[in-house]
Amino acid sequence: MEIFKYMEKYGYEQLVMCHDRTSGLKTIICIHDTTLGPALGGLRMWPYASEDEAVLDALRLARGMTYKNAAAGLNLGGGKAVIIGNPRTDKSEELFRAFGRFVDTLGGRYITAEDVGTCVDDMEYIRLETKHVAGLAGLSGDPSPVTAYGAYMGMKATALVAWGNDSLKGKVVAVQGLGHVGYALCRHLAEEGATLIVTDLNPEAVDRVVKEFKASAVAPEEIYGVECDIYSPNALGGTINDDTLPQFKCKVIAGAANNQLKEERHGDILREKGILYAPDYIINAGGVINIAEEMRDYNRERALKKAAGIYDRVLKVFKIAEEYKIPTYVAADRLAEERIARIHNIHHTYLPR
DSSP states (O other): OOHHHHHHHHTOOEEEEEEETTTTEEEEEEEEEOSSSSEEOOEEEEOOSSHHHHHHHHHHHHHHHHHHHHHTTOSOEEEEEEEESOTTTSOOHHHHHHHHHHHHHTTTSEEBOBOTTOOHHHHHHHHTTOSOBOSOTTTTOOOHHHHHHHHHHHHHHHHHHHHSOOOOTTOEEEEEOOSHHHHHHHHHHHHHTOEEEEEOSOHHHHHHHHHHHOOEEOOGGGGGGSBOSEEEEOSSSOOBSTTTTTTOBOSEEOOSOSSOBSSHHHHHHHHHHTOEEOOHHHHTTHHHHHHHHHTSSOOHHHHHHHHHTHHHHHHHHHHHHHHHTOOHHHHHHHHHHHHHHHHHHHTTSOOOO
16 A cells, blocks of 8 residues: 555554564554644554555554544544454563553653553553553553443434434344443443344354343344344444445444444445444544543543533534535544644644743
8 A cells, every 4th residue: 555645645643663573563553643632542453464454454543533532522632553463362461561662662642552452451561661551450441331331322312313212222233243342332222121133253252242131143244234223333343335235224323343434435325325323433432531531530430421421422413414414424524623623723823842
């Protein structure tokens, strides 16, 4: 891929490729925009099929974090890091400590945290080498429960727009991905009386949710075509694409996965099909809201209260979309870009240091 051309097109600041021979670390750290503050974004560990795939994932995720943090009202920019490797077999203390040393060389421009394939324990190793890490044990910890709660509140707001009532009782929700976030989201949905149809690549995760929440399970490739009210993607991105769009039999798409649209045009197709889409980085901002609270005097109740505000932000995005007759993903971008532009203008004022 033509990396500099891509970076210029979408306004990236920095892309760092890092390698450590001793640990075998191969990592990519991407900083998209620091207008609002230091770039915050999690560390993903995944067995990418190619280096190009890893680079593109880091680029897309970092840009998504800029928009997520801006739309959530946080004074943080957007960044992301990925490690090429299998999180089940390739983790080690030296791997994450080496990563932490590379993060530290950036001098606070990037703050890391857990993401897919990494956890609180991994952050503790990183903490030994840099102070620019969040989501730590004893502080905000695992952000997944707050991410799930925010996604649940965003789903209720979407239901209000779709059906005139935000109750999810009796709604059939097809949940893809039953990791930390997906599991916690299923718990909220089950407690409200939703009917769950679930899938995951991990059979043990499926069995747990089926047993605890009386869910029905389907094969991973079948989840897109099930009859449901809401399709909720909570695993990796790109599940709204040319192959899945003809299969959807839902009224609403609302879930916590990042980069749910494979391409932006897929958001246009959703609008044409009459499927109401809650933009991913609006509805899944609970995790970064939780981590941002760690940078103050962390308070769990305050973090949950702020995550509940995702309900109103989702409604605001839908209002913008309706007012300007645009797809919801475009409305979300407009909300984020307007805030970044306002702060950028303030930064034109010179401050002596």
